[in-house]
Amino acid sequence: EAGVAQSPRYKIIEKRQSVAFWCNPISGHATLYWYQQILGQGPKLLIQFQNNGVVDDSQLPKDRFSAERLKGVDSTLKIQPAKLEDSAVYLCASSSGVQETQYFGPGTRLLVL
Amino acid sequence: QKEVEQDPGPLSVPEGAIVSLNCTYSNSAFQYFMWYRQYSRKGPELLMYTYSSGNKEDGRFTAQVDKSSKYISLFIRDSQPSDSATYLCAMRGGSSASKIIFGSGTRLSIRP
Numbered sequence: 001e002a003g004v005a006q007s008p009r010y011k012i013i014e015k016r017q018s019v020a021f022w023c024n025p026i027s028g029h030a031t032l033y034w035y036q037q038i039l040g041q042g043p044k045l046l047i048q049f050q051n052n053g054v055v056d057d058s059q060l061p062k063d064r065f066s067a068e069r070l071k072g073v074d075s076t077l078k079i080q081p082a083k084l085e086d087s088a089v090y091l092c093a094s095s096s097g098v099q100e101t102q103y104f105g106p107g108t109r110l111l112v113l
Numbered sequence: 114q115k116e117v118e119q120d121p122g123p124l125s126v127p128e129g130a131i132v133s134l135n136c137t138y139s140n141s142a143f144q145y146f147m148w149y150r151q152y153s154r155k156g157p158e159l160l161m162y163t164y165s166s167g168n169k170e171d172g173r174f175t176a177q178v179d180k181s182s183k184y185i186s187l188f189i190r191d192s193q194p195s196d197s198a199t200y201l202c203a204m205r206g207g208s209s210a211s212k213i214i215f216g217s218g219t220r221l222s223i224r225p
Contacts, residue, residue, distance in 0.1 A: 004156070040121065042201050042215025043157065056212060091156050098209050104156030 002026065004105035006092050012111045018080035021108045025073070025094030031055075032069055033102060034077050035091040043091055049075065050098065082112045116140050119202055119216030127224050132189040136202035136216045139183065143204040143214075146178050148187045151199045151218065160200075161187065192223045 005024040013019050025032050030051050035043035046065065048056040051072040060067070064083070069075040079086055089109050093102040119136045126132055134148075145164055149157035161176040163169045169176045175188040185204075189196055202216040 041217050042117075042119075042203070044215070045212045048212070056210070093156070101159050101162070102213070104158065106154070106156050109154075 004092055004094055004103055006090075006105040006108055008108060009106065010109045010111075012113065013082055014113050015084055016081040018078065019082055019110065020076055020078045021090050021092075021110075023075045023077070023092030023105060025075070025092070026103055029094035029096050029103075030072070031095045031098055031100070032075050033093040033095075034067055034075070035093065035104075037089045037091055037107070039088070046077070055098070079110075082110075084112050086110060087112045114139055116214050117202060117204060117216040120219055121217055123220040123222060125222040125224060126192060128192060128194060130192050130223075132187075132192050132196070132221060132223075134187040134189075134200050134202075134219050134221070136185050137183055138185070138204060140204075140206070140214075141180075141183070142206040142211075144207040145205050146176070146185050147203040147213070148174075148176055149201040149203060149215075151201060153198075157201055194223045194225050197221060197223045 007022050032049045034046045037043045046060045047067045049069040052069045067077045089107040091107045093104045095102045117138045148161040150160045151157040163176050163178050166178045166180045173190045177186040199218040199220045201218045203213050205211040205213045
C-alpha cells in the first residue's frame with residue numbers, strides 16, 4: 001500500500017513570496033490533515049478535512065494560509081505572503097476516519113529567508 | 114503552561130539499555146494517549162496507542178498511562194541503534210472533534 005505522498009520535499013523562498021505544497025493521501029482515506037512542525041516542536045494541526053469539507057481550521061492563520069481538497073482526494077496548502085516564522089516542516093497525514101490512526105507523509109521542509 | 118510537556122533531551126544510552134521516556138499533561142479531558150517515532154527527515158509514525166489508564170505492551174515497547182498523576186511513559190527494552198529517533202507523545206480527548214496535541218519530542222540516541 002502506497003503511503004502519503006508530498007511534494008516538493010524542500011523549498012526555499014524569500015519573505016513575502018508565495019508557496020504551495022501538495023499532498024496525495026493514502027487511497028480511500030477520507031480524512032486529511034495538514035500540520036506545521038517548527039524545529040524542536042511537535043506537529044501542530046493547521047487544518048483537517050473530511051472528504052472535501054473542512055472539519056477544523058481553528059489554528060490556520062487565515063490571513064496568509066489557505067488550503068483546499070478538491071474532489072476529496074489530493075490537497076494543496078498555500079502560504080501567501082510568507083513570513084520568516086513560517087519556516088517549518090509541513091506534514092500531511094491521512095486516516096480512514098476521524099478517530100482512526102493517522103499516517104504521515106515525509107513532509108515539505110520550508111525555509112523562508 | 115503547555116498542555117503537554119516533554120523533556121527534549123537529547124538522551125543517549127548504550128545499546129541494550131532500558132529507555133524511559135515521559136510526558137506530563139494538564140488537560141484532564143485527554144483520554145487517548147499515543148507515542149510516535151520520528152526518524153530524521155521523515156514523518157511521525159504511530160508506535161503505541163492506549164486508552165485511559167493502564168499498561169500496554171508490544172514487543173520491546175511498553176506504554177504506561179497514569180491519569181491520576183497526568184503522566185505517561187514509554188519504556189523500550191533491549192534498546193537497539195535502530196531505535197535512535199525522536200519520540201513524540203501525543204494525546205486527545207474523547208469526542209470525535211478532539212484534535213491530537215503533540216509533545217515537543219525527546220531525541221534519543223542508542224550508542225552501539
